[in-house]
Amino acid sequence: MSTPNSRVPPGSDDDRAARVALTWLVEPGNRTVWSMVQSHGAPETVERLMRGAIPDGALQAAVLARAGDFDPRRMAEETLRRAAQLGARIVVPADDEWPRRVDSLAVLELDSPGHINLNVRPPLCLWVRGSWPLGDALERSVSVVGARAATGYGKQVTGDIAYGLAEHGWTVVSGGAFGIDAAAHRAALAAGGLTVAVLACGVDRPYPAGNAAMFERIAETGLLISEWPPSSEPLKHRFLIRNRVIAAATTGTVVVEAAARSGALQTMNRVLALGRPAMIVPGPVTSAMSVGCHELLRANPGATLVTGLPHVLETVGRMGEYYAEPARGPEHRRDALDEESALVLEAVPAKGAARPEELATRAGLALRTVLRRLSLLELAGLVERRDDGFALPRPSPDGSAGREATR
Amino acid sequence: MSTPNSRVPPGSDDDRAARVALTWLVEPGNRTVWSMVQSHGAPETVERLMRGAIPDGALQAAVLARAGDFDPRRMAEETLRRAAQLGARIVVPADDEWPRRVDSLAVLELDSPGHINLNVRPPLCLWVRGSWPLGDALERSVSVVGARAATGYGKQVTGDIAYGLAEHGWTVVSGGAFGIDAAAHRAALAAGGLTVAVLACGVDRPYPAGNAAMFERIAETGLLISEWPPSSEPLKHRFLIRNRVIAAATTGTVVVEAAARSGALQTMNRVLALGRPAMIVPGPVTSAMSVGCHELLRANPGATLVTGLPHVLETVGRMGEYYAEPARGPEHRRDALDEESALVLEAVPAKGAARPEELATRAGLALRTVLRRLSLLELAGLVERRDDGFALPRPSPDGSAGREATR
Incomplete structure (x- = not known):
């Protein structure tokens, strides 16, 4: 690590190691930490946190409790070595393959000041398993997310949409969970397309274990990514922190089924706050798994009701920054x-x-x-x-x- | 009937008879005829039409072909006598029980100039079977309409909404058809509430005959109404003309299931053009019977997605011109x-x-x-x-x- 007075070039080994240390010391997306990194660089931020030289007392206490007797520099070096053995790499903002869209979280403002909204800033780094360049994989991508306790209806609709997206050259992004997420990943794999699972734990131990075979196939042909270092556990609050990356990394997001007050609603609130296409699949009003979808449509004039692939392609096609609609010849x-x-x-x-x-x-x-x-x-x-x-x-x-x- | 130079008081026997004659000579809602009645009164309008003294050549030809050798005055008197025997009465704008809301059709403007939009002006009269005063019955009313080929899902949702509306003192209005319409009427009857069927044929021969027992129950406790004189046939185009009355006579309209390009969509376009609450129930995207509902929601930012009675009551409750929401004491x-x-x-x-x-x-x-x-x-x-x-x-x-x- 550096001394306070020497700025370390972004993307250098020191910068990488410091970013690893920071995501080990503090949950990703932390507003204070992210701002410090922007102002002083990652290594200097680690130094200040370890010295107890930051004004945010609660954060400082949490960092020191977490650090304990460990030396964050050694932890980071050890983590990077282990990750290399596992076939995982770290990607930082200075890298060519950094997915630029996530940086739009830098200016995200949310109405509700809730606890989890402290962790809304861009990732400091992303761990990746898989061979595609991360930025390219996410360039033309759509998130397809929803309920774990999905119905047959929801999984069928998800499969149709994700398969068609993959067929049309769109990367299908989801969270790797049971239900809608798994249906989306599997359909993209079945179509021979690219799929990315954004995890709330280490890429070496994707959660849930019941989807282990699916995760292996994703790692072979697509990407497993996470903000948390290898061996991190999928703690409950991490899913909500993770959701902002699903929202920010893709062209648009589709929610297929969601119960009232579910995590998918929170993801969609991020999508809406970012001004990205928020696409919602309705369902039977008699289904508890569609209550959240209907709530979203009622509450958000900016959300778009979609009934299948054509509506999704129409919506994200308009956003294509890198690629035009198929023309006549x-x-x-x-x-x-x-x-x-x-x-x-x-x-x-x-x-x-x-x-x-x-x-x-x-x-x-x-x-x-x-x-x-x-x-x-x-x-x-x-x-x-x-x-x-x-x-x-x-x-x-x-x-x-x-x-x-x-x- | 009157001579051209004597204005007949609205609501007089001559006025009534002339309105009956006009709905026999020309399909209801005709823009030209309605404007002539506003300017010159109904009896004078009959005279002019029979004399061939109107500038609209196509309309004039249609009237004369329809009239043939019949004397419209005698037809009207005969119709009024027959109606009295059947227990049907005629209601005209001068009557206390005229449902005022339908007069908002006087200024309705529609984007598409299609043929059927020629028949969009207020009714000249309404035939009624049943003892409730018509205006009172429609004062707090909600239309619940939808597909004839309704699914079990659609009928269940319709039943829940219509039963609840009736329980809360709202009149349930629909078109008497199989499917969603019948489910709405039956649920209102089951709740002991008031229900009104707006027909596209004579009130003496409500269509379809398969719903005959239901129509008898409606006539006993609620109302059967129509713009067409007794014994009129339910010609196909009349349903589209009738739909504007369903849209205009009620506080708001709920569409539960509708196929693509169905009549319910046309009703809803009238509702939206009138600025009334347009409430749409979504359904499975895999159901052909919900395609129209989803189309409406996608195309009309002013339409409201509703998933059941609470949303409907919330929406029409806000419109209550005559009656406030239940307050605390x-x-x-x-x-x-x-x-x-x-x-x-x-x-x-x-x-x-x-x-x-x-x-x-x-x-x-x-x-x-x-x-x-x-x-x-x-x-x-x-x-x-x-x-x-x-x-x-x-x-x-x-x-x-x-x-x-x-x-």
Whole structure:
């Protein structure tokens, strides 16, 4: 760690270790700690907390009680070493793969001052298991959340929506719980899509254990992420702290079933406060599992009633910051590309195919960026995947190009 | 009928007969005919139509084709005689019992100019079977409408809402159809409440015949009403014309189940255009019978999602023009009374009971007005019904009065 007078560059080993120490000392999202990190950097913040040099007495007492005889620097180093053995990495705001949307929590203001609203600021770091770059995985993503005690109806509707989102190239984000969350993850996996579980415990011990096989599949093809260091327990209050990340990291959020006063309602209040699309699936008024959904729709003119995938795509499609709606022909689709996608597309040879590694070299981009862009370009019908790499689609007899014409 | 130069007093026999003739010559709600009646009176309008002296050529041709060799004056007299034999009466705007709310159709403007929107003006007259004064019956009323092909879910929810409305002294209005309409009428009857069926055919032959026993019960305890003269057939387009009366005659309207592009949606568009409470019950997104309800909620920020009786009472309670929400004690309830109710209450003797006829004399009000007010006052716990008439509630031991204390 640094001394008080030396600022440590963000993203350095010291910065990472300090952020790990901070999430071990104080629950993530803490307003005071986050502000101190913004002003003084993470290492300096650790020093001040350990020295007892902060004005917030309650926070100071909690930190010292938590630290006890432990040295936070050594704890952090030990945690980072263990995480590496487990195949988990830490991502901090200075990293390319940091998911920028979560930083909008920096200015989130909530009406009710309740205890849990103290923990509403952006994450200091995120632990990740899985190989996709985190930011890319969340770029076009939709949260699908709801009741643990979901009904058959809720799980069916969730499955339809999540499967369709994955088919359309959207990452499905949820909390890994039983019920709606698991139905969302499983449908995305079944569609061969990308899914991200945002956990309220360590990524080495995803909760609940009953979903262990599902979590392994998510770690293999998608991502398990958490603000808490490996081996952290899923304490009850952590789910509410976690929910703000589900709300802030994605383009929009769908709630499928929710009982009165459930956690999904709190997630949706975050979504609404952030001005993101808040999509609610109604249900039978005779079902206790839809009471919360109907409450949300009655209380929030800004919430959108959705009855299935078309409404969800219509809603989040409007928000697409990086990717336009499918247009009429390949020329229109090309025009709508972001710069990186355009570079990748230009690198694809006019005849024959090229492997992603070659394309990365030609385009001057990182391999992971190229992989992500290729996946989107393929969905848009602008490239096609072959045994020997990626190629432009073969023109159809009438001169147009596109997946319709070539498959 | 009158000559062109003599204005006939509204409500006179000539006025009544002319209105009957007009609804026989032209479908109700016609903009041109209604405006002519406003300007020149009903008898003069009949004369002009029969003389071929109106500028609207299409309307003129339709009238003459319809009239054929018949004399509209004789048709009207015959119809009025037949109606009297059937126990049906005609109510016109000049009558005390005319339901004033329907006159708000005079200024209704709709976005879509479709054919059926030509028939959107107030009724010229209403045929009534049943003994309640029409205006009183509709004073505190809620329409409950929806799909004919209702599901068990829809009928259950309808029954709960309609039964509760009747228990709370609200008249339940619907269209007499199978499905949601019938469930609403039957629940109101089961609760011993008042229910009104607004028909698209003659009140002597309520449609559908499968609901005949229900219609007989409604005629005995509530009202069957229609704009069309006795023996008129339930032609398809008449249901759409009829719907504007359901929308305009009541405090608010609840749609429980509706398929895409159903008649209930058209009713609700009228309700919204009139600025009345438009209450929609959601359902499973997997049910075709809820598609229309969800469409309405998505398309109309002014529509209110309701999940049951409490939401409906909360919504229409706010609109109560004649009657306040139950307040905390009898004094508060008295303060909230309209003038007629206050007169009736003042006429009730401090000791003993009085019969409605005596109360009518003392209050200087019509007997039917007194009967209606007594019913409301009894619901509010401000009077109680005894074998020898109506009396003030006996004070309870703690000095308060009210139905809780006296029953």
